[in-house]
Amino acid sequence: MQRKKILFLTQCFPYPPDGDGARRICYNFLYHLGKRYDITLLSYATAEEMTYIEKLRPYCSRIITVLPPGQGLLRKALSLFCPLPSNVSMWFKREMVRTLHELTTAEDFDLIYADMLSMSLFIRGLPFAKIASPHDAFSLLYRRRVAFLRGITRLLYLWEGQKLRRYERRILPLMDGCCVVSDVDREYFAGELGIPGVFTA
Secondary structure: OOOOEEEEEEOOOOOOOOOOHHHHHHHHHHHHHOOOOEEEEEEEOOHHHHOOHHHHOOOOOEEEEEOOOOOOHHHHHHHOOOOOOHHHHOOOOHHHHHHHHHHHHHOOOOEEEEEOHHHHHHHOOOOOOEEEEEEOOHHHHHHHHHOOOOHHHHHHHHHHHHHHHHHHHHHHHHOOEEEEOOHHHHHHHHHHOOOOOEEEO
């Protein structure tokens, strides 16, 4: 029996799984999904991270990488004036758009899985079943942090939090499902923001 095909997108190359929590979560998803599905991994990766590609071969039938966009001070400053939240706009790259278009034009996938909030932007209009996995409700996270901040930092967090909330409410309902890591995030998305199909992994 032919295994179902999943195209798995992520902004953080999932190896080694000993860095931040996002990398470990991504690796664990691949580890378990790779046992049951045919996984094509499309990931940003630095030159150093690309040396670990063979470590992911047991879980992925195909691995495609794109060099990540620059994260310099100018790009960070310009992101303040972008309508998209910075943790989405900072990860936008046209090469990723082209690579994704080539993949989805040439092949049918049973599911596209966008790991991290930034990746949901790339898949929003694709004619496949889609799951976004932002891990956390970032607008809720920013709301909590604001209470402990003062001055210009507080204003920046308020502005970014508003952009995150608008983005989550606009983009996540376009998916067929939304995967988060905690019940608190699930209840916030489903209850306060009215996002359908939210579930915990």
